Amino acid sequence: MSSRLSADDSRPSPARRRRRLFAIGAGLFLPIVLIWLGAVFIVARGLQFPPALPYSTSGTAADAGLSAKSNVPLRELIRGPSTEITLEQNRAPLHALIAPAGQSPAVVLVYPNRVNSQNLVSYYNLIRAAGYRALIIDYDDPGARFGFGWKQRAGVAAAVAALRAQGTRQVALMGISEGAAAVLYAAAGGAPVAAVISDSSYAGLEYLLQRIPPMDSLNPLFDRTVLWGLGLTLGRPLSGLAPEKAAAQLDGRPLMVINGADDPLVPPSDARRIYAAARGPKQLWIVPHAGHAAALASAPAEYQRRAGAFLRRYLGAAAAP
Numbered sequence: 001m002s003s004r005l006s007a008d009d010s011r012p013s014p015a016r017r018r019r020r021l022f023a024i025g026a027g028l029f030l031p032i033v034l035i036w037l038g039a040v041f042i043v044a045r046g047l048q049f050p051p052a053l054p055y056s057t058s059g060t061a062a063d064a065g066l067s068a069k070s071n072v073p074l075r076e077l078i079r080g081p082s083t084e085i086t087l088e089q090n091r092a093p094l095h096a097l098i099a100p101a102g103q104s105p106a107v108v109l110v111y112p113n114r115v116n117s118q119n120l121v122s123y124y125n126l127i128r129a130a131g132y133r134a135l136i137i138d139y140d141d142p143g144a145r146f147g148f149g150w151k152q153r154a155g156v157a158a159a160v161a162a163l164r165a166q167g168t169r170q171v172a173l174m175g176i177s178e179g180a181a182a183v184l185y186a187a188a189g190g191a192p193v194a195a196v197i198s199d200s201s202y203a204g205l206e207y208l209l210q211r212i213p214p215m216d217s218l219n220p221l222f223d224r225t226v227l228w229g230l231g232l233t234l235g236r237p238l239s240g241l242a243p244e245k246a247a248a249q250l251d252g253r254p255l256m257v258i259n260g261a262d263d264p265l266v267p268p269s270d271a272r273r274i275y276a277a278a279r280g281p282k283q284l285w286i287v288p289h290a291g292h293a294a295a296l297a298s299a300p301a302e303y304q305r306r307a308g309a310f311l312r313r314y315l316g317a318a319a320a321p
Helices: 002-009 014-046 117-131 151-165 177-187 207-210 220-234 243-247 268-277 299-316
Strands: 082-089 094-099 106-110 133-136 172-178 196-201 255-262 283-287
Touching: 014 255, 082 151, 094 151, 106 117, 106 151, 106 177, 117 133, 117 172, 133 151, 151 177, 172 177, 172 299, 177 196, 177 243, 196 299, 220 255, 243 268, 255 268, 255 299, 268 283, 283 299
Parallel strands: 106 133, 106 172, 172 196, 196 255, 255 283
Antiparallel strands: 082 094, 094 133
């Protein structure tokens, strides 16, 4: 009897066997989970907006090499006197140019980070031709691989605050591509602006990313995990990063929405969603045959006429061009 009891006592208990099996399973699957998560954050880190700019179907965007930063300082690219200022924000300080000096109404111009500064000149000339001063945010941060307009909104708000601190009471925002999302986020966040021009903004970040390479060909589960990881990086779930929702929070401020009809990155349906969400005075212009951020290059005279009329209507009296 005693020998039988001793043999039974030597066997591992059911609880111990379960713990042992769990440890073996964890040892087998933990490396797989770590590899999966590592791949998720590598893909998420590699995403940058806008990934399809070189594939614009028309206009200078297809040939200008927008991903290559110009070596010519922005101040030398624009004509006329300008003042350099530093915009203080939570992240690294931003450099900006105000041209010309004064207190008359001004337009904050926001273009995507890490692009050729020469692409700013046409928009600057448009603003000056309409008779307004321009504050150009000169994004030149090689470390900022993505922001999707959400991180850049603080710089836009700082630009508006800098103008108002100098005595400028009427300020409008003009953003292109990623910059268009930034101006919508900034205006919805309370930046005191008179009007907003959004050119080629996506409507929702989650949907944007799901339709671009390589996200459109990923395993659905891996795709969802990448979006979750990117949300952690940005500090906000991607479902909440939607300029469409920001447009609904403009509190009646005028909005002009521009988009290329042949935009491979942001289809016209995104522009229509942003336009539909706005509740105040609004205008929508879908530019025929224009690719991403190529509306001005495709139809410069019409762009200047429409954008100039919008600014003059809602920004107030302009100085001589």
